[in-house]
Amino acid sequence: MRPLSRIAAIFFKELAQLRRDRMTFGMVIMIPLIQLILFGYAINTNIRDIPIAVVDQDQTAISRILIQMVEATRVVEVTERYTSVEEAEAAIKSARVRAAFILPDDLSQRIVRSPATGFGTPPSTDEETSRPVAQWIVDGSDTMIAGAIKGLRNMPLAELFRKAPNRSTPTFEVALFFNPEQRTAVNIVPGLVGIILTMTMIMFTSAAIVRERERGNMEMLINTPVRPMELMIGKIIPYIFIGLLQTAIILGLGYLLFNVPLGFRPFDLLAGTLLFIGASLSLGLVLSTIAQTQLQATQMTVFLLVPSILLSGFMFPYEGMPVIAQYIAEALPATHFMRMVRGFVLRDAGLLDMYRDVLWMCGFFVLGLAVAAFRFKKRLD
Amino acid sequence: MPEIVVRAEGLVKKFKDFSAVDGLDLTIERGMIYGFLGPNGSGKTTAMRMLTGLLTPTEGKVEVLGLSVPKDAETLKYKIGYMTQTFSLYGDLTVLENLRFMATIYGLSGKKRKQRIGEVMERYELTDLKDRFAGKMSGGQRQRLALAAAVLHEPQLLFLDEPTSAVDPESRRHFWEQLFDLVEGGTSIVVTTHFMDEAERCHRIAIMEAGQKRADGAPKDLMAAMGANVVEIEGPNLRDIRRELLGAEGIVAAAQLGARLRVLVKDDIADPEGFLKAKAATGGASLIERVRPNLEDVFVTATGEGRQ
Numbered sequence: 001m002r003p004l005s006r007i008a009a010i011f012f013k014e015l016a017q018l019r020r021d022r023m024t025f026g027m028v029i030m031i032p033l034i035q036l037i038l039f040g041y042a043i044n045t046n047i048r049d050i051p052i053a054v055v056d057q058d059q060t061a062i063s064r065i066l067i068q069m070v071e072a073t074r075v076v077e078v079t080e081r082y083t084s085v086e087e088a089e090a091a092i093k094s095a096r097v098r099a100a101f102i103l104p105d106d107l108s109q110r111i112v113r114s115p116a117t118g119f120g121t122p123p124s125t126d127e128e129t130s131r132p133v134a135q136w137i138v139d140g141s142d143t144m145i146a147g148a149i150k151g152l153r154n155m156p157l158a159e160l161f162r163k164a165p166n167r168s169t170p171t172f173e174v175a176l177f178f179n180p181e182q183r184t185a186v187n188i189v190p191g192l193v194g195i196i197l198t199m200t201m202i203m204f205t206s207a208a209i210v211r212e213r214e215r216g217n218m219e220m221l222i223n224t225p226v227r228p229m230e231l232m233i234g235k236i237i238p239y240i241f242i243g244l245l246q247t248a249i250i251l252g253l254g255y256l257l258f259n260v261p262l263g264f265r266p267f268d269l270l271a272g273t274l275l276f277i278g279a280s281l282s283l284g285l286v287l288s289t290i291a292q293t294q295l296q297a298t299q300m301t302v303f304l305l306v307p308s309i310l311l312s313g314f315m316f317p318y319e320g321m322p323v324i325a326q327y328i329a330e331a332l333p334a335t336h337f338m339r340m341v342r343g344f345v346l347r348d349a350g351l352l353d354m355y356r357d358v359l360w361m362c363g364f365f366v367l368g369l370a371v372a373a374f375r376f377k378k379r380l381d
Numbered sequence: 382m383p384e385i386v387v388r389a390e391g392l393v394k395k396f397k398d399f400s401a402v403d404g405l406d407l408t409i410e411r412g413m414i415y416g417f418l419g420p421n422g423s424g425k426t427t428a429m430r431m432l433t434g435l436l437t438p439t440e441g442k443v444e445v446l447g448l449s450v451p452k453d454a455e456t457l458k459y460k461i462g463y464m465t466q467t468f469s470l471y472g473d474l475t476v477l478e479n480l481r482f483m484a485t486i487y488g489l490s491g492k493k494r495k496q497r498i499g500e501v502m503e504r505y506e507l508t509d510l511k512d513r514f515a516g517k518m519s520g521g522q523r524q525r526l527a528l529a530a531a532v533l534h535e536p537q538l539l540f541l542d543e544p545t546s547a548v549d550p551e552s553r554r555h556f557w558e559q560l561f562d563l564v565e566g567g568t569s570i571v572v573t574t575h576f577m578d579e580a581e582r583c584h585r586i587a588i589m590e591a592g593q594k595r596a597d598g599a600p601k602d603l604m605a606a607m608g609a610n611v612v613e614i615e616g617p618n619l620r621d622i623r624r625e626l627l628g629a630e631g632i633v634a635a636a637q638l639g640a641r642l643r644v645l646v647k648d649d650i651a652d653p654e655g656f657l658k659a660k661a662a663t664g665g666a667s668l669i670e671r672v673r674p675n676l677e678d679v680f681v682t683a684t685g686e687g688r689q
Contacts, residue, residue, distance in 0.1 A: 002488045009485035013474065020473050220469035223433060224486045225458040379451070380435045 003230050010226075010234025014208075018238060024204075032196050032246045033253070039192055040258045044184045047148040053080035053088045053097040058107035065160060066111075066134070070101060073155070075148055085137075092139050099138040099149050107133060116157040133157070178346045186261075189254035190345050191314040193247050193273070194337040198280055198308045199301070201243055205284030206297040208235045209376065214294055219380075228376040232369060236281040243277035244270075251345070263345035271351060272344060275361040276337040282368025283333065289375040308334035336360045383410040386538050386569045387432060392441035394427050394592075401427040403592035405441070409571060409585075414564060417573040418580040418680065419589030425573035426466065428589070429540055432571065433463055446538060459487065462531035466542040468523045472516025476507050476526055479515055480533065487534035501529040505559065521552030528559065532568070539563065541572040545579060557582050577676045586676075588683045595683040603679045609633045609645040610653040611674045616666035625662030634681045645678055 018025060056063050071078055080097055082088045088100035104110065110133040140146045179186045209231075212218045221231070251269075254260040263269065283304070291297035309315060311325060312334040318326060329335040336357035343349030351358055387409035394402040402424040409415045417425040430436040432445055434454025443450040448457045470479045480501065484494045502508045505525040510518065515526060524544065531539060541560075545553040557579070560570055572583065580586050581600050588596040588603075596603055614622060619642045623635045626644060633645035646653035654669050663669065 005485055005490055006488075009482050013471065013478070013482050016478055017471065017473050215472070216465070216467050216469045217471060218469075219435075219465045220463070222435060223458065223463040223465075224483070225455060225488070226486050227455075378435075378454075379437060380430060381437055 003227070006226055006230045007234040007237070010231060011237045014235055014238045028200065028242050028246065029249070031200060032192075032249045035196060036189065036192055036250050036253050037257070039188055040185050040254065043188050045144065046182065046184065047144060048074050049077040050075060050099060050145055050148060051079040051097045052076045053082055053091050053100040054078050055082050055085055055088050055100060055102045057083075057105040058103050060108065062111065062160065063103045063107050066103065066107070066157075067101070069157075069159060070152065070155070073152065075152060076101075088137060092137065095139075098142070098145050099136055102135045102137065104134065110134075111157060111160065114157060116155065183258075185254070185258040186346065187342070188314075189250065189258055189260040190341045191312075191338050192254075193250045193341055194276065194312065194334045195305075195309055195314055196246055196250060197243050197273075197277060197337070198334045199305055200246060201239060201277055201280035202284040202287065202304060203298065203301045204239050204242070205236060205281045206287035206291060206301050207294050209285065209288035210291050210294050210297045213292070222378045222380070228373040228378065229369075232282075232285055232373050232376070236278075236285065239281055240274065240277050243280075244273065247273050261345055263348055265344050265348065265350055268349075268351045269341070269344045272337070272340045272354070272358070272361075275358065275365065276333060276340070279333040279337075279361050279364035279368065282365050282372060285372035286368050286375065289372050304332070308332050311335065313338045330360070333361060333364050383412075385409070386411050386446055387415075387571065388442075388444045389432065390442045392428065392431060392443065393439045394424075394431060394436060395439045400592050402431065402438075405592070405594055407432075407587065407594075409569065411569050412564060412567065413584035414560060414570045414572060414582070416580045416583035416586040417571070417589055418575065418577075418586050418676075419573075419684075420575060423589040424592035425589050426542055427592075429542055429571065429573055433457070433461060433540055459534065460537050462534070462536035462539045464527050464531045464539070464541045464544050466546065468515075468527060468547070470515050470523075470527060470530055473514060475512050475514055476502070476518075477511040479526065480507075480530060483530040484533050489534060497533055497535075501533055504562075505529040520548045521555075524548050524552065524556060525559075528556070532563065537568060539568055539570045541570065543573050543575070545574070545576070553579070577680065581676045588680055590684040596679065600676050600679070603683075604674045604676065607674055607679050607682050608648050609674075609678065609682050610648055610650075611672050611678055612644045612646055612653050612657055613638075613668075613670055613672050614642040614644060614657065614663060614666045615640060615668035616663075618665060622662050622666070626657075626660070629660070631656065636681075643672075643678075645682060 054067055056067065067078065070076060076099065078101075080088075080091055082091070082100075085100070085102055088097075088102065091097045092100060110131055113131075114133050116133070136149055136152070138146050138149045176182065212221060251260075251262060255262050284301075287297055287300045287304075291300055307328065311321065311329040312318075312332055313329070314334070318329060318335065321329065340354045340357045340361075343354050385408055387407055389405060389407040392402055392405040392407070393400065405424075405428055407428075417428060419425050427436065431438050432443060432450065434451040434457060437451050445457055446460050450457060471482070474482065477498070480498045481494070484498055489497055502511060505528060507522075507526060507529060510522060515523060518526070524547070528544070545556055548556065560572075564570060572579075574580055583600065585597070585599050586603070587594045598606070616622075619637055619640075623637060623642055626632050626635045631647050631650050633647060635642055635644045637643070644657065646656060650656045654671055657663055657669055
């Protein structure tokens with residue numbers, strides 16, 4: 001029973017040290033709490049109230065009504081008014097507004113002939129009638145902003161003449177499963193579990209072995225009969241509980257504050273989270289055997305954390321990335337967890353449905369632990 | 382025929398081009414305190430680390446307690462204790478927690494563990510300190526804790542790497558009494574030091590310099606076989622006398638000790654006092670007398686300073 005009791009000894013030692021390190025212990029609770037509230041409210045991909053400038057060269061009742069109609073969509077908000085296009089361009093350059101709405105002085109004629117008014121569609125060869133009624137100048141550097149304004153391109157104008165807008169029949173019917181209201185928080189909150197676990201789990205464990213070395217405890221430890229595997233396992237167990245605690249905070253608050261569903265698969269969720277925690281911890285241990293100081297360990301954690309945020313599908317869809325980036329993403333545990341956790345809580349998927357990601361995660365865990373134990377030498381040379 | 386606990390032959394450790402230990406032969410018998418005496422960088426710690434299996438020798442053979450090192454180092458670790466140069470237990474754990482941790486790591490459990498922890502806390506006066514954090518204790522207290530942790534599993538052989546460099550003289554004396562208690566109980570001890578008074582307490586010492594063993598034997602024997610006589614000179618202008626004498630034929634070394642100049646004269650000169658009195662430089666000296674050699678003299682004759 002020596003291995004088991006030694007693992008227990010290391011576990012209780014880590015626990016005692018962790019309990020006395022108030023700052024770290026506080027971060028364990030505060031990081032998920034604050035980041036959940038921050039990101040849950042802050043990240044929103046349904047863009048509203050983009051500040052715009054208006055250049056009204058027509059100055060008629062109809063131009064003013066048109067501006068009000070555009071504002072009524074809530075996509076944009078008129079914050080500046082200019083008389084010349086040059087002023088509007090300067091305002092975009094200096095970021096006072098993100099776009100400018102330019103209404104030409106022949107607005108009335110253009111409107112009457114526009115197909116958007118619903119007076120009938122003129123032949124496309126007729127240059128006179130196929131002209132747009134007004135122009136948008138957009139700061140296209142942000143593709144999300146540009147996309148939102150592009151959405152206004154085909155705005156119906158029939159309302160201008162108190163006519164019911166054309167009943168347009170969509171080419172395709174789109175049914176939105178799992179998040180019909182298209183709330184961003186539903187996608188963000190489960191993903192946040194993956195990001196925060198990546199950060200805290202890898203950071204804690206990558207510092208674990210290095211700390212022993214930095215504080216001079218390592219020379220004593222390697223003079224004892226402790227085996228590398230016992231040391232590794234004993235060191236990661238306390239952090240498994242921390243990981244579960246953080247997951248509970250994020251998903252629990254996500255449910256209470258943002259009404260993010262928890263799914264009906266507590267077992268799958270627990271098993272999947274444990275797997276991910278295990279994979280992250282063993283990855284952290286590998287870093288720990290490479291880093292010589294705690295600062296280096298932190299730098300390596302950041303090196304892994306940034307791609308985990310950007311490539312894992314947390315912020316941007318995995319499918320939109322080039323193939324090479326997708327391969328890189330596959331090598332990050334966070335990518336697989338992102339798919340799994342969204343599957344469990346949002347799509348009512350189970351471990352079996354997500355078996356590919358489950359296998360990946362098991363692979364990360366076993367490989368990481370083996371590499372860390374192999375790399376950890378009980379020698380000084 | 383006494384039992385041999387450490388045997389090393391032709392031990393070499395190279396770090397890139399630098400030889401930290403260069404051809405070391407060692408034989409250490411059971412039941413003695415064996416000291417490595419030498420300045421910093423002389424290879425004491427490196428040699429000790431090779432004996433415990435922490436470093437792999439570049440060349441040479443090591444056998445400790447009948448086990449081949451580093452091959453059987455893991456088995457050996459149950460039988461030896463090691464005290465590092467700097468305090469290496471956990472500063473944010475209490476005395477009791479540290480001892481419990483170490484005892485469990487060495488495979489002690491249940492009643493046996495409790496009993497041993499009680500014993501070492503009693504013996505090293507830690508019982509009253511058991512709930513103190515190790516990081517908040519004084520140098521002497523920490524050292525007692527480190528020794529207690531190193532002997533918890535009753536090792537046959539104890540390695541101490543400069544054990545008293547961070548403690549006051551009073552604690553140091555006390556510490557050595559405890560080492561002799563351990564020896565009486567059958568433990569053999571290997572210790573490195575750069576303190577002469579500490580080396581003098583060892584049963585046997587090896588004087589190390591630049592990775593090589595310059596002398597090996599009991600301190601008393603080494604003093605007897607030093608190859609030089611010691612003469613002390615009192616008087617004015619000791620610095621001038623020293624400058625005159627250094628480098629002169631028959632003089633090994635000269636060093637000032639307060640109001641006296643301590644001169645080592647080669648022992649092939651039959652009358653060292655007369656030899657010095659005859660020198661012009663000592664004309665103003667008020668006293669020239671022969672004194673007993675000490676270990677520092679041995680060290681000086683054995684190492685570079687005396688062999689210029």
